[in-house]
Amino acid sequence: MSTEAEEWGKQLRLAGYKLTRQRRAVLAVIAAGETHLSPAEVYDQARIACPDLGLTTVYRTLEILSELGLVRRVHLEKGCHSFASASGGHSHHLICNKCGEVIEFEGCDLSPLLERVAQRTGFVIEAHWLELFGTCPACQRVSENSPQRHQDTKK
């Protein structure tokens, strides 16, 4: 199990949750995954290590991880069913349109923008939410006919 998954396990315990075999399997999958994963994808992958895992538990575990801020929903044009790790703190996601790889980045200095919008609209701005989309280095190198994950997953 990766270090990140171990760390998450501790956090779960700290928050008063039991660290079950099923939860371990789910943690391991998302912590290891470099792409965004839907509950069904997490289910499929986690069942390799834990065959009696139920889909319900995947949903429940994802909810806990979200609540603890360890995982965040990734919002795409196609739908908002996927999750990616969000290792604490304030960060945003950079997502590869081709393979689905997700990278976190921090240090978004939007203060001037936020202030300008606040002044113009009279809103008190409480949160912001930024996602970037593009092509990752690996997919840039790949010719257009090569197999790539996550594009056209659904017809």
Add this chain to the structure above:
Amino acid sequence: MSTEAEEWGKQLRLAGYKLTRQRRAVLAVIAAGETHLSPAEVYDQARIACPDLGLTTVYRTLEILSELGLVRRVHLEKGCHSFASASGGHSHHLICNKCGEVIEFEGCDLSPLLERVAQRTGFVIEAHWLELFGTCPACQRVSENSPQRHQDTKK
């Protein structure tokens, strides 16, 4: 019918769609609405003017409007089922956490940020997506006990 809805009607015709009674009703509701609305909410409101409207048609019309860029899905923590008008061009949404009011704003200059992230990650960045959340002027004035729309809609 508001001017915006009339304009949208023209755009539909231009794109080769027929301007039916049902579509008019849907356009009118979203163009007039200052908040984000789910398909079911659009359905309820549009049926006042057009009682034989079907929910299916609401979905179909929202899809057309999205495709033409006149409407955009609003992504919230709670879910991503709502839509708000997006009067053309590149713009982002500022959303009131209390009443659900949606305001569009433009002129997000993220170029320095985007460039920095691109350099650090090697990604070619193709699109970005920004949403701001806060409290609108009206809801700021309202005391905490007053009725407010859209908060706690679902339990």
Add this chain to the structure above:
DNA sequence: ATGTAATTGAAAATACTTTTCAATTAGATT
């Protein structure tokens, strides 16, 4: 080892969205 509340999976229920299809209709053509 034991006790107990949290957790589990399966099934049912609920929610959301799309597809199918025969009937209707917008709008072009006469």
Add this chain to the structure above:
DNA sequence: AATCTAATTGAAAAGTATTTTCAATTACAT
């Protein structure tokens, strides 16, 4: 104004995603 035709419609069915229920199991404090 009447006619034509392909686009559009709503209802029902199907499909997909998610949550709830509940009896059985299990983590882990004692």
